Amino acid sequence: MDTAIVASIIQYLQGTSVELVSVYLFVTSVITILGLFRYLGLHGLYAYNVIATILANIQVLKISQFSLSPEPVALGTITFATIFLVSDMITEHYGKEAAQRSIWISFSAQIIVTILMVLTLGHTPVIGDAGHVAMETLFIPSPRLVIASLVSFVISLMIDIQLYNAINRWTHQRFLWLRTSASTIVGALADNIIFSTLAWVILSPTPVSMHTLIYTYILGTYVARVLIAIASTPVMYLSYWVKQK
Numbered sequence: 210m211d212t213a214i215v216a217s218i219i220q221y222l223q224g225t226s227v228e229l230v231s232v233y234l235f236v237t238s239v240i241t242i243l244g245l246f247r248y249l250g251l252h253g254l255y256a257y258n259v260i261a262t263i264l265a266n267i268q269v270l271k272i273s274q275f276s277l278s279p280e281p282v283a284l285g286t287i288t289f290a291t292i293f294l295v296s297d298m299i300t301e302h303y304g305k306e307a308a309q310r311s312i313w314i315s316f317s318a319q320i321i322v323t324i325l326m327v328l329t330l331g332h333t334p335v336i337g338d339a340g341h342v343a344m345e346t347l348f349i350p351s352p353r354l355v356i357a358s359l360v361s362f363v364i365s366l367m368i369d370i371q372l373y374n375a376i377n378r379w380t381h382q383r384f385l386w387l388r389t390s391a392s393t394i395v396g397a398l399a400d401n402i403i404f405s406t407l408a409w410v411i412l413s414p415t416p417v418s419m420h421t422l423i424y425t426y427i428l429g430t431y432v433a434r435v436l437i438a439i440a441s442t443p444v445m446y447l448s449y450w451v452k453q454k
Contacts, residue, residue, distance in 0.1 A: 227273045231287055235437065238291045239444050242298070247451040251303050255311055258295050262315040263322055265289040266358065267347055278429075286430045289400075290437040293369055293393045297441075298448050300373050301385075308370045312363055319359065323350055357407035361400045369396030389445045393438035401427045401434070 222230050238261075245253030269285035292315070299308040326348035334341035373392035380387065405426035410416045417426070 227275055234287050235291075235440065238288065239294075239441075242291065242295055243444070243447060243451045246298065246448060247453065250453060251299065251307060254295050254299050255314055258292050258311050258315045259318040261288050261292050261295070262319050262362070265292070266319065270347065280425070282430065286433050287437060290393075290397065290434050290441070293366065293396055293438070294389075294441040294444060296366055296370055297373050297389050297392060297445065300370050301377075301445065302448065302452065305370055305374045309367070312366045312370075316359060316363060319362075323348070323355065353412040354408055357404045357412060360407060361404035364403055365396045365400030368399050369393060372396070385445055386442045389442045390438050393441065394435055397434040397438065398427075398431060401431050 222233070242254070242257055245257050247253075249256065265285040265288040267285075268288055269283045271284045272281040273284055274281050296308050296311060299311055326344065327350075330341070330344060330348060369392045372395055373388050376384075376388035376391060405422055409426055410422055
């Protein structure tokens, strides 16, 4: 009974298109970001990036079939893309150093969660404990994917922040839309290239072909990330409207 309401919401969402649910996810993320920024400022943005980093690495375990994709696509792209949006917001309102600090806070949080959950799973499970099985699926990490994820996370966000800051200087703090979209688009491409190359070629026991690497793993979700970057641009303008005076 206590899960009936949530189950009915999930059932309703599953009856709609996955594209529409993705829109719901993005809009909800944006509302959350702006709300945290309005009432908690920098600390709220730090909190969001920590949560989003952990959630994106869980969401990627679920796949869904999108109408424009011939193959099922792993989720997590939208949540991870909003981390770039929040990093740009921090850079815009609090400076490059504050944004770089956010990277290391989120990086540390992911490592801490992984370590604590491995220790939690180290407790001998009770026979028939379905919760233990579910937690094993979510929190037993593949070292290859963890390394690839953390390396690409740090490097791509550093590129995003540095480029955002550079465009801001070059344009004399004009063209907010340009620095927001350009930095995110370049940072997202760097993330896809670094993660995919590490995870599926360099560290993989069975490396994929160059064609599969480029067209399936690197470009497979990049179009979606470009669209999210464009959709995120108005949010940057809204951030000035919701910012505490």
